[in-house]
Amino acid sequence: MIDTLKFYFRIYFQIEAQYIKSRMQYRDDFIISTIGMLFSSLTTVGVFWVIFDTVPELDGWSLNEIIFIYSFYLLATNPMQTLFDHFWQLRIHVLKGTFIKYYFRPLNMMFYYVSEMFDVKGIMQLFLGIALFVYSSNSLGLVWNLKQLIYLIILLLSASLVIISIMIVAASASFWIYNSFPVMDLAWRLREYAPYPMSIYKGFFQILFTYVIPIGFISFYPSQVFIRPEELTPIIFLSPAMGIIFSFIAYRVWTAGVNSYTGTGS
Amino acid sequence: MAGLAYRSGYFFTIANNLIYMGIAFYLWQSIYGSREIIRGMTFNQTFLYLSLASSIFVLFQTWSDWEIGFQINDGSIITWMIKPLNYQFSIMASALGFVLTNLLTITIPTIIFLVFVFKVTFATGPGLIFFPLALVFSFLLTSTIDYIVGITCFYTESVWGLSITKDVIITFLSGSLIPLPFFPENIRSILEFLPFQAIYHIPLNMVIEPNQPTSEYLTMIGIQLVWVIILFVLSRQYYNKAVKKLRIAGG
Numbered sequence: 001m002i003d004t005l006k007f008y009f010r011i012y013f014q015i016e017a018q019y020i021k022s023r024m025q026y027r028d029d030f031i032i033s034t035i036g037m038l039f040s041s042l043t044t045v046g047v048f049w050v051i052f053d054t055v056p057e058l059d060g061w062s063l064n065e066i067i068f069i070y071s072f073y074l075l076a077t078n079p080m081q082t083l084f085d086h087f088w089q090l091r092i093h094v095l096k097g098t099f100i101k102y103y104f105r106p107l108n109m110m111f112y113y114v115s116e117m118f119d120v121k122g123i124m125q126l127f128l129g130i131a132l133f134v135y136s137s138n139s140l141g142l143v144w145n146l147k148q149l150i151y152l153i154i155l156l157l158s159a160s161l162v163i164i165s166i167m168i169v170a171a172s173a174s175f176w177i178y179n180s181f182p183v184m185d186l187a188w189r190l191r192e193y194a195p196y197p198m199s200i201y202k203g204f205f206q207i208l209f210t211y212v213i214p215i216g217f218i219s220f221y222p223s224q225v226f227i228r229p230e231e232l233t234p235i236i237f238l239s240p241a242m243g244i245i246f247s248f249i250a251y252r253v254w255t256a257g258v259n260s261y262t263g264t265g266s
Numbered sequence: 267m268a269g270l271a272y273r274s275g276y277f278f279t280i281a282n283n284l285i286y287m288g289i290a291f292y293l294w295q296s297i298y299g300s301r302e303i304i305r306g307m308t309f310n311q312t313f314l315y316l317s318l319a320s321s322i323f324v325l326f327q328t329w330s331d332w333e334i335g336f337q338i339n340d341g342s343i344i345t346w347m348i349k350p351l352n353y354q355f356s357i358m359a360s361a362l363g364f365v366l367t368n369l370l371t372i373t374i375p376t377i378i379f380l381v382f383v384f385k386v387t388f389a390t391g392p393g394l395i396f397f398p399l400a401l402v403f404s405f406l407l408t409s410t411i412d413y414i415v416g417i418t419c420f421y422t423e424s425v426w427g428l429s430i431t432k433d434v435i436i437t438f439l440s441g442s443l444i445p446l447p448f449f450p451e452n453i454r455s456i457l458e459f460l461p462f463q464a465i466y467h468i469p470l471n472m473v474i475e476p477n478q479p480t481s482e483y484l485t486m487i488g489i490q491l492v493w494v495i496i497l498f499v500l501s502r503q504y505y506n507k508a509v510k511k512l513r514i515a516g517g
Contacts, residue, residue, distance in 0.1 A: 028421070028422040028423070028424070029422055029423070029424035029426060029427050029428075030427075031427075032422060032427035032428055032431060033426055033427030033430070033431075034427075035427070035431060036427045036428070036430045036431030036434060037430070039431055039434045039435065040430065040434040043434055043437075043438040043443070046438060047438075047443055047444055050444050050448055050449055050450070051297060051444070051448075053448075053450055054297070054304055054305060054448055055297050055299070055301075055304070058296060058297060059296045121427075182277075182278030182279060182282075183278060185278065185282065186278050186281060186282050186285075189282055189285075189286070190285070193289050196289075196293060200292050200293055200295075200296040201289070201292050202292055204288075205288060205289065205292065
């Protein structure tokens with residue numbers, strides 16, 4: 001078991017190193033994309049700032065609380081951004097038939113597929129996430145002890161699993177409908193609604209975001225543990241379970257897709 | 267017409283847009299709370315402004331910057347250079363084709379939905395007559411900006427980063443994420459000197475406040491026209507400069 005893990009660990013870094021070398025030839029694009037990604041996160045902060053310039057609170061939440069929720073969101077979605085970026089290319093591999101190569105390696109297919117790409121520019125968002133997290137937790141006067149740090153790690157991990165699972169399911173759609181881009185695009189945009197308090201969404205959207213496409217678990221519900229511990233709802237205890245259940249479903253969908261793929265016939 | 271090959275894409279784009287409207291509805295409802303008017307805009311006006319903005323964004327999504335990027339990278343741009351046609355006009359013409367398909371398949375269904383499901387009401391007035399004209403200028407502005415971004419590919423050899431940066435900057439600074447009147451006064455006066463507000467804020471302002479004097483509307487159209495001319499001249503000069511950078515494998 002340990003040996004297998006070690007083996008996978010070593011292979012992972014070898015494959016990633018090759019990918020990063022091949023990306024180095026587009027250095028200008030790397031710099032521009034990094035700036036672009038940073039801009040897109042900063043505009044979200046800009047949106048909050050403009051909103052709170054006109055109204056003092058949003059459904060009872062203050063600007064710093066919203067920034068905390070947003071920084072949690074940046075940290076939770078970062079693994080999807082950096083480590084699982086290759087899923088965006090899945091539809092191209094499926095359409096062109098190049099996906100067939102993943103069947104011929106003595107490795108777990110999802111592992112091999114995921115390790116072929118690492119999105120370096122996502123690192124900037126990690127830094128921004130950490131900076132906003134420190135800033136907002138300072139201005140909210142939050143105190144961190146060991147117990148809370150453990151909670152933080154568990155909640156971040158399960159939040160990451162939720163968004164990764166959603167994206168894997170969306171990407172796997174390409175095994176059946178070929179062009180999965182619109183599906184992924186939809187899922188990826190839904191994620192953008194995660195940093196807002198779920199309490200503002202009424203009826204349909206609240207149910208959708210809590211149980212069906214659980215983006216509420218990406219940042220809003222877990223953040224409450226730290227910023228409003230006195231108002232916890234039982235729903236928060238679902239968080240780790242959500243992460244595990246959804247990754248199980250995602251892996252099943254992926255496996256079903258892989259098994260049904262027949263190549264392009266050439 | 268090439269876009270029609272992936273019909274399921276339209277369904278998701280419409281769904282995407284409708285979900286955005288639903289979210290914007292609830293978000294701004296909680297921002298308004300019990301207030302009637304914020305910064306001179308009623309909730310109804312704000313919602314109309316934002317949902318039309320996202321529909322216009324989808325309408326003008328022609329991917330022509332990506333197209334130029336691909337043509338520069340695989341060298342097929344050369345087949346355009348030896349034709350007796352203007353490259354910029356042919357790119358704009360194919361973008362116009364995209365806009366017309368988008369209009370029929372995405373924008374019109376969305377507007378129908380907006381009127382019958384969200385039941386938005388809008389005042390009528392002379393502003394609505396100027397709106398289509400302003401939209402034409404908005405199209406000229408977006409397609410010229412797309413063209414400039416595409417051509418930058420002569421230098422960077424990749425378009426991904428530029429294109430997303432462009433989208434982010436335009437949506438934020440043009441008022442399509444937050445209506446322009448909501449920005450603090452000093453920032454707003456800077457934004458009014460930038461070309462981006464001419465793309466979204468000007469046509470949208472005509473819809474939400476359709477009863478201003480005609481001279482107001484003519485000034486707005488004039489501002490758009492000035493920006494079209496400035497950007498167009500810039501893009502020509504930029505192309506002439508950038509094209510010298512072209513290197514094609516084996517050329």
